[in-house]
Amino acid sequence: MDGKELNTLLSVVGQLSRLAVSSNESLAQSIKAVFKLFDQLDSVTDLPEEEMVYPTSSQIRIQEVFEPENIPQSCLLDQVPSKNGPFIECPLIVEDDS
């Protein structure tokens, strides 16, 4: 990714993040430096297919809890995390629907 492309992306992501990035040059520069660190992963090969979202013991439980049939109506469905992604913490104020 060249500097121009990165600048454009930073501007777009800044808007998505609801942050005024373009007015802060040192922030933009440091973000570029961090991406050089992230790009070290380009050289990594032979990775396992499995993606670890949670450390194992909890991952099993999370998947059980968030199976659709286990989600109580009282839980805010639009905040339930997907299995694959980061998420907004669900407060899980679970009430007994029975």
Next chain:
Amino acid sequence: MTLDLTFKAIGEILKKKENRLKIFADLYANYLRTRTTNAIVYWNFNPEEFENSQMEKSGFLSNVPVVVKDNILTKGIPTTAASRILLNYVPPYNATAVEKIIQAGAIIVGKSNLDEFGMGSRNQNSFFGPCKNPWNLEYVSGGSSGGSAVAVSCRICSFALGSDTGGSVRLPASYCGCYGLKPTYGKVSRFGLIAFGSSLDQIGVMATDIETCAKALEFISGFDRNDATTVQHEPYSFEEVINSPLPLKIGYLDLEEYSGSINPSIKRVYEYVIEFFETQGISVVPVKLKTIEYAIPCYYIICTAEAASNLSRYDGIRYGWNRSDTEKHDGCDLNEYYTRIRTEGFGEEVQRRIILGNFVLSAGYHGRYYQKALRLRTAIFREFESIFEECAALLLPTAPDLPPKIDDNRRDVIKDYLMDIFTVCANLCGYPALSFPAGFSDTGFPIGIQIYAKQFREDIIYRLAWLFESNHSFHKAVPPVLFQ
């Protein structure tokens, strides 16, 4: 003042009112004496009120003074995560860990300084200003739980609660000369901990001795219906653990590949610790970790992705800080208002991480960064698991270098991120890890060494730490700021 606030020292003493008043007067004096460190952002204890209230509390932690990191919710006590965006926020409920200790009779004497939302390894990214190292006020305390580490080292409390997303309990514990314990992911409820990286965050405990640290941690642990990631696990009895047999074999990270980047004092202390465990009849074998080289980019991709999502809730409308200066917002639409509030409300490090997180999750880059990091996380976990098939525990330095000087003009973000190299793997893999005081540098700073163990094997960590503590007195050293 060399006040001893360990469970062992105060257990019986606190039962008598006159002793209690003396101890709380002394810890209050310590607080006043060490205010230059900027460790406490909200002091919640009034000695006169305490004396008049004649508090008689019962419970496991009856009248035990505790400091809580300011990103852990405390009902009726301001909780800001050291961010302008949460300025004046007063939570309507307690975090589960806080509720447990209050129910057991503990007294929350103060809320401690931190890097904003726990993002940093120096405790310099705080809206309240940097937290200073009590061993030398020109240096950082370490972060992000710097205030908790300083409060423990300065004998302001028996133990402190911190949070650890990538080493935030262990790094300041190492810099300030106390114990810092991050439990297994899922052992302690995160309900009421202001979220930063949800798959990495854990509430941890800091104390001046392993007994207090372990007992406090075991007490706050357990399943919580408000946190779906908690796991029911029988708490360990400290007395049983320290009388159990020693592990036969432990590993230590071979530092050959890092020789140029490890501070000589840390290397010296690390080698001493290895030798000590060998002399105790434990087989201590060198271990190489191929994947640790990529642990930092892996960790920062995951934690920024989760932070971007978690921090999207702060918009200056529902709670926390907002702009009542309507003139400046005349005519701006809702999106512009959000942008202004968030740009003014978040510090630079938080903004950086939100943007990085949204970037690595964006279409076109999701597979290259975020998904790859999740797969690498699996690879790191598998490599550690293979080590734990042979070794009961693993020794590592806590930090590669001594505390840096407080420098307001610093902007070397990468150098800061690399300070987490030996701590982030415990968070990525969900392992328990302890930093214990193991020596001093040539320049007089405490040095901590880490013990990692398999998930839910805190008992092995307690056993090894107890063995070391029983033969040394580094944990009893008191920082010079108390005598200034």
